[in-house]
Amino acid sequence: MSTPGAGPAQEDAALPAREGSPPPTQHGSLLLEDQLCFALYAASRAVTARYRPLLDALDLTYPQYLVMLALWEQDSISVRDLGTALQLESSTLSPLLKRLEANGLLRRERRAEDERSVALRLTDAGVRLRDRAETVPLAMGEAMGLTPEQDATAKQLLRLLTANVTR
Amino acid sequence: MSTPGAGPAQEDAALPAREGSPPPTQHGSLLLEDQLCFALYAASRAVTARYRPLLDALDLTYPQYLVMLALWEQDSISVRDLGTALQLESSTLSPLLKRLEANGLLRRERRAEDERSVALRLTDAGVRLRDRAETVPLAMGEAMGLTPEQDATAKQLLRLLTANVTR
């Protein structure tokens, strides 16, 4: 644990009001290392890279893994709802889902009650893959090496940031 | 998705379990929403999306903007050192730098003292662009809507995570 000040970040809602608030200090810098956005971008790619060998063993890319997580959680979801869950456009999902279908993990079937909608259904192979994937979150939790408190704080801040920025 | 018309959300500090939902199993879970990696992935894309209109005005993509930040900080850097700073491979940077050169922002010159190395030098247009970019970090700091404490905590945690995972 080499990080002081990484504890709970928003205990007693001591956040100043934001109506016309002055710019926070360091936000005006053009220095690469000062920018939260760069820390975020670098961390995201580093974590994805760490997943790669684990997912290679399952013959999945990282976005494909996220799709499988969503389907293991709720089978027979529509492309639309999947896009909402992952915050991805159909132009990203359509080719990706085609590849998962070609790899035999799912089928795409037009819904009878609304021919515009496509339901995604796991195949037996897709269901079975879940067992082999069970170890992945644990291994990644290990690799990321954050305490439960740091993990929770990070998730909270990232979700807050996403919500703010999505307006 | 969240409350309309309001500024950045404040978010509940202690996220309780959703009512009626199964307990958040946290680390070994296969649930999408439990995973730090997904929060990270979603946040990174959301932030980049928020940059897009600002950077469109400068005719830059987000990775191109990061390259320009690095060059404004230290001109005449080598492709190698730039790759170290941004944690990007030459196979990513080479085409990107070609586009920046084609757009007249920099020149690539082989170093006389080591013909393997290529130095990146800002053109006048590249230097001038810095003035127009001054407002970007401020606007983004505003949009991200984190307190200075939250911003600092997020950066710390992300850098710790990157370091752990890059091992």
Added chain:
DNA sequence: CCCTAATAAGTTGCGCACGACTTAATCGCG
């Protein structure tokens, strides 16, 4: 009932990201 608007999924084009590989220059050891 029609006709326009909306919605869902998909296609296309472009720019990353990265692994695997290539080319060319420098290093360093015998």
Added chain:
DNA sequence: CGCGATTAAGTCGTGCGCAACTTATTAGGG
């Protein structure tokens, strides 16, 4: 000095990620 190993940059192929657009289907007001 010679020459294999290392290093720097780049090419190529694949898979996202997203804007702009297309196609097909459904919804809904007059």
